[in-house]
Amino acid sequence: MLLTKPQRVFDRSYEWSALARFATSVSPHARLGLVSGRRRQGKTFLLRALAEATGGFYFTAVEATATDSLREFGIALAEHAGSRAPYALNDWTDALRVLGETVGGGLAIIDEFPYLIKADPAIPSIFQRRLDELASRPGEDSPRFLLCGSAMSVMGRLLAANAPLRGRASMELLVNPFDYRTAAEFWQIDDPKLAALVHSIVGGTPAYRQEFVGGDTPESLADFDDWVVRTVLSPSVPLFREARYLLAEETDIRDPALYNSVLGAIAAGNATRGGIANYIGRKSSELVHPLNVLEDSGLIARESDPFHARRSRFRITEPLITFYEAVMRRSWTQLEQRQAQQVWKRSRPTFLAQVVGPHFEAMCREWAVRADDDVFGDMPGEVVAGAIADPAGKTQIEIDVAVLSSSEERRILSLGEAKWGVTMGLRHLDRLRRARDLLSVKGYDTSDTWLACYSGAGFDDELRAAAKRDRILLVDLERLYAT
Structure with a gap:
């Protein structure tokens, strides 16, 4: 069965094809797929569209206790089955059994799966046991399970080393931000210079255009400065606090001040571990864990220097965080007091040197790769x-x-x-x-x-x-x- 990508889904042809193949597989075995990616990339949008196209079950987990999560799961299952009364589930073993009976050979999607793990760390092991049980009796009624999450470090550990689900997944899909060309098309910007400037702040995250700035796009290069002031530097616009939330949402980050300092050092041009350590006044050995956590979270990337065997460079992968660290963090009080115009006038040279310059270099490397x-x-x-x-x-x-x-x-x-x-x-x-x-x-x-x-x-x-x-x-x- 061919699933046509809905017109409302912009681009994402590769991702849709992978999801459609998984959902319509004719394999008689139960299948597990993982979908991950940083927040605001449109994962939920894709998965809801997939659930609608296949008639599959869709459930979004929230931060809640284990008992409350199980109750909400039972309510969602009953609604999907057309039952007037919610299902009373004893535990997650019972929940997965009922889930399989409800969807049969169809699709079951659990979004924000890391929230369930946070409430009950045994859930991956329960899933493993259920998959093994289904593997022993393949048939047309074997379900397809899709687990999705934005906590990159948690999702990455699901299939790592001795993790319970290691070797069980037949699909692992990473939903990345749009590349710079696709982002320009999405923002409907034809001027390459303006497109590059906008991309150096918001990157290729789809949600930022509509949900976070209400569709406000700079009309021209002459409008760019005003656009920065009225959107990303305005306390009344959701994009204003987004960079802070991106860091706070990562469950493995226990000391935000240290992690902000590390990101600030990288944004200031300190790309090596030694350079970062000197910038923030810490020993190089003390940064091993923070750098690993930021890397696992997908907020920074480690790249080896091809001409120095033991030297690595770090770069921030989310442009909005670079912009926040270089322009906003030190002027936060002034920005909250609605002095965006003054802050931007003072910070624009820093923006060009520490944000646009390095971002342009990264764009050039992306061009060379392709x-x-x-x-x-x-x-x-x-x-x-x-x-x-x-x-x-x-x-x-x-x-x-x-x-x-x-x-x-x-x-x-x-x-x-x-x-x-x-x-x-x-x-x-x-x-x-x-x-x-x-x-x-x-x-x-x-x-x-x-x-x-x-x-x-x-x-x-x-x-x-x-x-x-x-x-x-x-x-x-x-x-x-x-x-």
Whole structure:
């Protein structure tokens, strides 16, 4: 049975196809699927649409005691079955038995599953036992269970190592934010520069456009500053407090002050563990746990430096948190006192340097990852940022977009530098040439390496002339957003 994606679901074709295949599987065995992703990405919207399309059971858990959760589950089951009286369930073993009898060979969706685990940590083990019981007697009435959650650390542990559900799931779907091109289409922004500025604040989270700013989209570049003041910096708009809630909602975060300091350090440009430690005045060893928790929560990502085997860099994955840490946190009292105009005027240079600049670099890496094979002459295997030691100058040459080959371990497809507000010229190209030569001496294959300049402000005539003669790639905002 082919399930047509509802028109009200924007994009998400890949996610819908995966869910539809799972829900309509002809396998005679009971199946378990997991759906996760940070809050506000539209998981619930997708799952409700799936439940409607299949006639499946849908239940959203809330923060409640184990007894109260079981009672609400019984009410939902009775409503789905058309019973006037709620089902009285003894425990979760009983609940899963009744669930199976109610949906038969259909679909059962439990949203916000981590809330149930918080109230009763034994539930994953109960699910495991129920799945094993159903596996012993396959048939047409074997249900499909979909468990969904926004607490990334909790969902990640469901299938980890010795977890009860390890090896039981036949689908594990991660619902990510929209990429920057899809986000521009979703926000209906045609100007690439305006789209990049908006994306550097709200990223690709669908809910922020309608639910959080009421559909308020900047009309033009001239309207951007006013849009920031009247939305994200306005205490009367839900987006104002969202970054704080994103951190508070993670169940594993016990010391918000420490975690805010770590995020603030990263937002200020301190990407290594040592740099973060120095910035917040802690020992490097004391940050192992906070960094792991933030990584498990999906709020930061750890990326290895390809040119330094034991060095990793951290970046914040949620643009709104970067914006909050760089612009809002230190001016929170003033913002609550409705002084957004003054705060923004003072903070705009910081916004461009600490928010837009690094975000533009990340967008350029995303563009390189998705580039066709003919752009770099081979399929990119890894696209990361890195630093190359220059002994002669006793400095480090920062590479914003390093593209490594997928077929040869030490082959460099491209070395790139990204500048948001700078018209790039030959001096930027010379730095990339120097980096290429240093890597060649270290044994890397740079014979076909493209030198790439990514700019939000354009390129001077000398650089454009050089790009016509050598293996030089110029990527501006128009090319970045071209489909």
